[in-house]
Amino acid sequence: MKKLLLLFGVMALLTYTSCNDDDDHYSLNNFWLSSGTISKEVGSFYVTTDEGKKLWPSATNVNVSLLEDGMRVLVNYTILGDANLDSAYDYLVKINDVSQILTKPVFEFTAQTPDEVLDSIGNDAVTIVDTWFTGDYLNVEFEYGGGGSVHFINLVYDQENSETETGEIILELKHNKNMDRYNYKQWGIASFDVSGFKIEGKDEVDFLVRSKDKDGEYGYNKVLTYIFGSSETAALMKSNYQPNKKINFSWIK
Known part of the structure; x- marks a missing residue:
């Protein structure tokens, strides 16, 4: 971090x-x-x-x-x-x-991962706004509530629950607000290195990217195809970009 x-x-x-x-x-x-x-x-x-x-x-x-x-x-x-x-x-x-932009590896954990490590990853609500690839990075645009302390953002891979029934690799955006109050909505972007998921003999792999909302439900579920070495990307900013978003990247890590 x-x-x-x-x-x-x-x-x-x-x-x-x-x-x-x-x-x-x-x-x-x-x-x-x-x-x-x-x-x-x-x-x-x-x-x-x-x-x-x-x-x-x-x-x-x-x-x-x-x-x-x-x-x-x-x-x-x-x-x-x-x-x-x-x-x-x-x-x-x-x-x-x-x-x-915050750049991190995907966090992988198993049944042997200590509870204190899992607790630090957190399970607080976070809203994914958009996702897209840039080379070997999966970029995630997200929103969360806070404003008083540093929040932790991670994309995690659970080796014990690694794939969907149809074979997509499950990646979940996790958020630890560190007991921060919801003073106002904040916005951020993080880029996660997914090159470790390349499969020999293939040129693409499918991910299911998801995140939990304030009700504990998966409010974002989207299948994305990672094409190895592809320069194909999706535009980040859309015509409905809201200029009142709080941009303070010192509050995520």
Whole structure:
């Protein structure tokens, strides 16, 4: 479990503009919010969004020394223009801010796992908003109630209850609120490394991803197909993105 290093700016709470060909890309009054991966180069970096767009930072407010190659991030950027046709990039952008996305392995447990470890994983309500793959990462967008202390978020695999009757591997999002009060709804994203579930001789595997709601029921049950090494991803932010979501990634780990 590691704390997040970078906090997302308050401006992310104020507005959101969907990035598509019908928008005024080049207005300096617009900014976009995308999930993506950092590629670090000597003295510089670029971002590949989960939709496959490569962003070259012609200008940035971010300290490059805080970034690491392969870091999963939410990036807030303003499009300055299209890159040249012969360029490896899609857009020239100004990077307004980034926040590191929590990145973790899947937690596996057995009948021999100590009770104190299972208790630390927790069984508090959490709502999955969306799920999608980026390479070998299963990304989970989620909401939970809190606001006063650090919460624990994990994706778990129970080796004693590992598959559905139809063969999907069961992965469950678990939440420990650490006795925090429900002050307001918060929002987060975590990326979980699922590369350990690759099966020799196959090029894909099915997961059933689920989470329990406040009534103790599985309010989210979705089958996802993990295609090994695939670049196919689902868009993170939709047109109904709610700008009043609380974005404070220092409160999950």
